[in-house]
Each structure stands twice: as C-alpha cells, then as structure tokens.
Amino acid sequence: MKSAQSLILPLVTVLSTSMSAVAADLQYDIPPGQTIPYTVKVTVDAPDSTVTMAGVVTVTGKAASEDSLTLQFKGGLTKSEKTKARRGFGPPRFGGPPRRGGPSGIRSPFDQPDFPGLYSNTSNTLVISRSGQITSMKGNSQLPYLLGNLSLFFFEPLPADGQQSWQDGSGISITSKSSPAFGPRFGPFSGSNDETVTGGGERVDYQVTETTRKLVSIKRTYSLTSPPASGKESSYKMSGEGTWVFNQKIGVSESGDHKLNMEINRNNQTTKMPLTISWHRMSDEEFTAHKQAVAKREAELKERLAKQAAARKAAGPKPIDSFRKKNAMRQLTHKHWTAVWGKLEALNRIGPTPVVKEDMDMAMQVGILRGHSHEKVRASAEKVWAKWKGRFEELATEEQKAAVAAAVSDSKMEEQNPFVVEQPGDDGKGMRTWSTGSGKFTLKAEFVRVEGNTVVLKDENKRTVRVPRTSLSSDDQKLVERLSNDL
Numbered sequence: 001m002k003s004a005q006s007l008i009l010p011l012v013t014v015l016s017t018s019m020s021a022v023a024a025d026l027q028y029d030i031p032p033g034q035t036i037p038y039t040v041k042v043t044v045d046a047p048d049s050t051v052t053m054a055g056v057v058t059v060t061g062k063a064a065s066e067d068s069l070t071l072q073f074k075g076g077l078t079k080s081e082k083t084k085a086r087r088g089f090g091p092p093r094f095g096g097p098p099r100r101g102g103p104s105g106i107r108s109p110f111d112q113p114d115f116p117g118l119y120s121n122t123s124n125t126l127v128i129s130r131s132g133q134i135t136s137m138k139g140n141s142q143l144p145y146l147l148g149n150l151s152l153f154f155f156e157p158l159p160a161d162g163q164q165s166w167q168d169g170s171g172i173s174i175t176s177k178s179s180p181a182f183g184p185r186f187g188p189f190s191g192s193n194d195e196t197v198t199g200g201g202e203r204v205d206y207q208v209t210e211t212t213r214k215l216v217s218i219k220r221t222y223s224l225t226s227p228p229a230s231g232k233e234s235s236y237k238m239s240g241e242g243t244w245v246f247n248q249k250i251g252v253s254e255s256g257d258h259k260l261n262m263e264i265n266r267n268n269q270t271t272k273m274p275l276t277i278s279w280h281r282m283s284d285e286e287f288t289a290h291k292q293a294v295a296k297r298e299a300e301l302k303e304r305l306a307k308q309a310a311a312r313k314a315a316g317p318k319p320i321d322s323f324r325k326k327n328a329m330r331q332l333t334h335k336h337w338t339a340v341w342g343k344l345e346a347l348n349r350i351g352p353t354p355v356v357k358e359d360m361d362m363a364m365q366v367g368i369l370r371g372h373s374h375e376k377v378r379a380s381a382e383k384v385w386a387k388w389k390g391r392f393e394e395l396a397t398e399e400q401k402a403a404v405a406a407a408v409s410d411s412k413m414e415e416q417n418p419f420v421v422e423q424p425g426d427d428g429k430g431m432r433t434w435s436t437g438s439g440k441f442t443l444k445a446e447f448v449r450v451e452g453n454t455v456v457l458k459d460e461n462k463r464t465v466r467v468p469r470t471s472l473s474s475d476d477q478k479l480v481e482r483l484s485n486d487l
Helices: 282-314 322-330 339-350 358-371 377-396 399-405 474-487
Strands: 035-045 051-062 067-075 079-083 123-129 134-138 165-175 196-211 216-226 235-247 250-264 269-281 420-424 431-436 442-451 454-459 461-468
Touching: 035 282, 216 250, 235 269, 235 358, 322 358, 339 358, 339 377, 358 377, 358 399, 377 399, 399 461, 442 461, 442 474
Parallel strands: none
Antiparallel strands: 035 051, 035 269, 051 067, 051 079, 067 123, 123 134, 165 196, 196 216, 216 235, 235 250, 250 269, 420 461, 431 442, 442 454, 454 461
16 A cells, blocks of 8 residues: 555755766665654645644664665654634634534544654654565554655655656545554544545656756655545545655655645535645754754753752742632531542542641641541541641641540541540530430530531530531531531
C-alpha cells in the first residue's frame, strides 16, 4: 500500500541550471548511526482559522543491508492556530455549532487531540527498500487533514534506471476508525462516528525537471478522490503539485515544497482547505544551533521551576482555600461513613501537605475521626493524622487538643461512656434524653453550644458535659445541626 507515501506531499524549487540523466544507481543510503535532521512546516487555511504545524524531526540509520534500510524516526510538530475575524453572516463555524442562517459545519480534525505526529516524543521504526518502498512501520506519527504519517514525508519511490518520469498509485479505503497498514488515519471525523468511505484512489506523477551531480529536482503531481458523498458518508478530494529534491550524492531527500487543495463534502456541504507543506534537510550548523537553543530553553525552564519551588518553600505553607476547606469539612462531618472515608482517602493521596494554624479545625476533625464507629474511617483517619499530628500539637489551641483527646482512637469507642462530666455550671433549659449511636449510653441534658465537632451539654445536676458529635445518634446529630444554626 503506497497511500501513506503518496500523501506526504513534500518539496522545493529547482536548484540547478543544467539537465542531465538521472544516475543509474539512485537510491536511499542512511548508514547506521547517521542522523538526518529536517525542519518541517505545514500550513492549513481552514474556514475559521489558519493552522500552522512546525517542528524539527530526525531520521537515524539503525541497520542497513544491500536491499533495505532500518531507520528510527523521532520528533513531532507543534500546532498553533490563529482565528480569522468574521463579519456579518456567513458559513457556519468550522468544527462548531451552526451559525444563524446556515447548516451545521464539518467537524475539524483538530477537535480530536490524539494525533501522534503532534507530540514531540513520537517515535517510529521504519524499514524501507533502497528504492523508497515502505516495507514496514512500527509506531505511528499520524497528522490530521489526510496528511499521513510525518515519518514518511521524506521517502518517495525513486525511478528505475534512467527514467525521467514515473507513476505511483493505488486504490484506498478511507475510514474514520481504521487505516491501511502504513497509511494515515484518513478523514477529519476520526473517533467521532463509524463513517467509512471505500473505493477511492490516489495517483502521484513524478517528472524529473533538472539535475546536477548532487541534486535531482522532481516535479510531483498528486491527486486523491473518493466516491460521491451519500447519507452519513463523506467524500474527499485533494490535489496539487510541488517539487521534491533528492540528494543523489548522499542518498537522502533534500527538501520539499508542495501546495494542495483539499475538499470535504458532507451533508451537501463542501469545505475547502488550501494546504502548504515545506521541509528541508538541516545543515550541521543549523542542527547544532537548534540543539543549543533547545538546551537553553530547557535550562531556563529548569531554573525558573527551581526559583518557584524555592519561593514556595521560603513562603511556607498557606491556608487551605476557603471553598475547598468548606467542602472538605462538609464531607468530614457527613452522617454517612462512605463520604467521610472518601474524603480521608483523598487527603491521603495528596501527600503530607503541611497544615497551618488557620486549618487546625480541620486537623482537629481528622483527629476526632480516629474514634469513628466504622473501621475504614478510623484507619484512614489514622493515616492522615500521622502526617498532621506534629503540626497539630504545635499550633492547636488547648480547647482543640482537648476535643481530640476526648475522641476514642480505636473501634471500642462505643464501649466507653462519651459523656464526660466536668465542673458544675449555670442552669440550663430544654432537658431531653441524648443517646449514643449504638443506644448503649444515654444522658438527660440540655443543649448549650457546639465547639468544632464537640457538643456541649448540661445535665440535670448542672454539670457541663462534652461529647463528640459523631458519638451521638443520627437523630441527635440532626438536632445538634438545627440547634447550632439557631444560635
């Protein structure tokens, strides 16, 4: 299948002034260990924006035989997009919702982010014949807009001995879900539906225009067509021409420059997108300067991150964001153990974040939860408490420490009486019977106030009683919530 090769569309201008025959031994030759760097730029004139994809990639020889080469491709392109200004009414936004007065637009392939050719760490292993036929490809460097694999941009079929013109072409199957063995994942609708268009064809005509002892300039004319659109299916057309320059002295593609026009027809709507693709082999000086620039940017980034980390360390820990803290406290005091346990697990996953004095109420609640009735909650609370205990002992108030000390740290909490009697105080009103969650302990007392997660009561003898809210029955906890809101 040649579709990937023929969709590459590279190449540049005529570089010589004299005509001569193509060398009889014209072939690719990249010895093991040799790296060929290329700079690539693709520009797409989409309906609503101008999209540019550019970058530096390399092809390195891995193994060579009399008939074939094994090559390692590395790199990818960086995409940037400039939105076009629109005035008045017009066609629908490309890839977006319908505009008033027009039908829905064709979805842009850039709505799909998973094109490996747009990642800088993309890597392919290629096996090609010395005449440029792709034998195998391991990995994927697919680009959008029917552009094929980036790693194949630099390999076209070479002519047989002495040929001045030749052709390459095949039938193709364009689908949104799959692709030929070495071809691109065709179409801008990939991943969005089950659309398939079959029976298409492509053709590439090559014509040698000028040669020197070093370079061969070749005119390259390309066309791709698919059947007319019907139903949910789309049709595609892409055609154009350009110049491919081959360096016969060292056996590699030298440069490429190509202009294309692509049309997509779907739902009786046609979208046209002119494309330009250009690339050239970098000189040793250019590649060295590129690597130095990359190393400089990486060093600057590393230095900037180090300064930011030092500044954060010098500033010390900050209070938890008020919105996040409010949500966390609501979960940590929830009546259902699963909600409490889930939040504790989340606190465990974020690591040993230091807590500050303003967050001691949250730390206190974690400490109290070590005495929760459910085993999973107690276990998770112990893990978080191990990270926060030191800061709590250093920064918490005596009242907060007392509230945590009143909580039982193991699963036998309900076997101990949580109603701890303190010194007599003033008279209270509204006597009622309070009970623990298990109903094992009860106390007739009056509600006074809530201090964090501690409920303050007064018994019939006017003694102050403090009890963890989580120790009370669910009905009593609801009552506490209501009474505390009324204060």
